[in-house]
Amino acid sequence: MYITLLSGGSGKRLWPLSNDARSKQFLKVLEDEQGQLCSMVQRVYGQLGTVGLSDATIIATSKSQVEILHNQLGTDVPLIVEPTRRDTFPAIALAAVYLHSVKNVPLDEVISILPVDPYVEDSFFLKLIQLEAIIRETKADLALIGVKPTHPSSNYGYIIPNIKNSVTDNYISVEKFVEKPTEEKAKKLIDQSALWNCGVFAFRLDYIIAKVKALGLPIQYEELLERFLEFPKISFDYAVVEKAENIVALPYDGEWKDLGTWDTLTEEMSTTQIGKGIISDGNQKVHLINELDIPIAVLGSSNLVVAASPDGILVSDKESSSKIKEFVTAFDNRPMYEERRWGWYRILDYTKFEEGIETLTKRICIKKGKNLSYQQHYQRSEVWTVIRGCGEFVLNEKLFQVKPGDVLQIPIASKHAIRGITDLEIIEVQHGSQLIEEDIIRLETDWNSIIDMCKVFKI
Incomplete structure (x- = not known):
């Protein structure tokens, strides 16, 4: 089995630390086993190494992220670099053609696709190995990992099982998907044994290669790079998942989080303060992340995130922090901080x-x-x-x-x-x-x- 990590995004939801050059997966605010600050991508790549999968992993990314990936992971990590951003289907198709024509991976090999930034336990990556067996056993077009919900949430998509066709406790047959329902609707979906969709897919290599051929595009990597703009700008969900006839999903009941907002990210930080400053006694659930050389003092506050970088300063109630993208889209400044190789x-x-x-x-x-x-x-x-x-x-x-x-x-x-x-x-x-x-x-x-x-x- 081969794994493709998808690394993209412009990172507005974690402004001001994230920007067009440094997406959320590159922020060093988590902690590794040695107690050192690390980013989401460093954590995930390290976990893949722990379960013996890093050597079978490539990363699909854009030109703007090559330097920072080299900086954080080293230059030996194989990168598939999109000539321009065309959404997730072209990125996955390009990676599949690379595996086929450059790495000579057999067409019946199973390929797994996953985001580069999930916050999960190591056991989650062992599920990837099970995906290969499920694909071969069921002959399904796609196999997914679905997370058992811990609460009704409107922030995630849901995988709805087809109860009649689910013949084993090991996996479910998928009937449909529901994208980010209301919390009331989410409660009903959970009662129907729905799972959170965590964006992990597996398929046989020939399944995607056939879709590239159907578009009249070459299946040789260098040729496809030259004609990359001929791909429709479309997500993998719309181009492939919604058209697949036979989809199965593996339930996962361990910890899984999308650390896409300051509220969720600070829940997993091992310290309440990074950088110069002080949080006075009596503050509750306050996090200070300061990349500037000037100190910041936080007094008499609760449930607050204060984040400062050369790009700007954010002071927000944690629950309101998810709305930051609505406000910073008006900021058109160049990134003030970048990591390079x-x-x-x-x-x-x-x-x-x-x-x-x-x-x-x-x-x-x-x-x-x-x-x-x-x-x-x-x-x-x-x-x-x-x-x-x-x-x-x-x-x-x-x-x-x-x-x-x-x-x-x-x-x-x-x-x-x-x-x-x-x-x-x-x-x-x-x-x-x-x-x-x-x-x-x-x-x-x-x-x-x-x-x-x-x-x-x-x-």
Whole structure:
């Protein structure tokens, strides 16, 4: 069996920590077995490793999440990168074609699809192994995992069993789905033995490959990438699940949560405070998450979440926090914090002057042994000031060692790169007419290849 994790989303429901560059699955607010802060994707990938499934796992994602996935999981995790976002059916179809034409996975192999961010026990992933056996036993088009509800909720979809055709206690035959009913309707569905739909599907590889062929699209990975825009922009639910004739589901009665709001996420945090600040005595059910370098004090409050990042500050009653997406859609600012394969950066200041000149100031951290790509810009110059650590700096094929206090001038069109010998922090000031990502021309990313280009070594 092979597993495809779906990593997508723009993360507005956990603003201000989540943004278009850092979706909710990348927020390091949970705790691992060593007591270190970890993200949802790190937790899930670690659990797959615990049950022996990580080697059979690939991640389907968008271009915007590649760098942060490399940062949090390492560069050895196989990624299927969508050329553009087209919803879940094209993403799953692309992953299936990759497994078929690149990995040479047999067409009768069972493939499981699951979100990258469920909060579950390790036993949940053992259910994935059972899906393979159920698919082969029942010859079903799809096999799902359904969670036994602990309470009537309007936040989840429901799997409705076909009682007449359910011939075993191990699985149910699915009659239909109901998406996010009212709590009153949810109570009635639970009385009918309905299950929460947790977004986990399994199928034989040939089932999806046939659907790609039916659209007139190629089943060779590189060819499909070129024609990816020909996919309809449609979810897997609408394109596949609603049209499947034979669906079964495995009931799961362990812990399962969708940590999609501050209310549900803070329930699973092991600490009430992350970052600088103080929560005074007497506060009840208050969580403070602060990514800023300034302290925050919370006094005389209850049932409150206070979250602060370079993108903004949220102060909300926990039950009302689920409504945040309605309000922040009006904010059209660029992400002020991003994680990359080499480390992270935080925007400190941005100014646009009347004459059309812009300045952008960043604080950049490059991890030990990592490097920025060898690149050049035609719309801006840069000044880098080293504030911590030591490293190697390349400018127009000349190599220099750098240390705290060094100021590095990078004129327009100059080729440049930097590597951390230790963890390295710099303040970068950009100055130019257009401070945009498209003005980055990457010439090389491998540091050894960059060094091979260098002519002079200066201490």
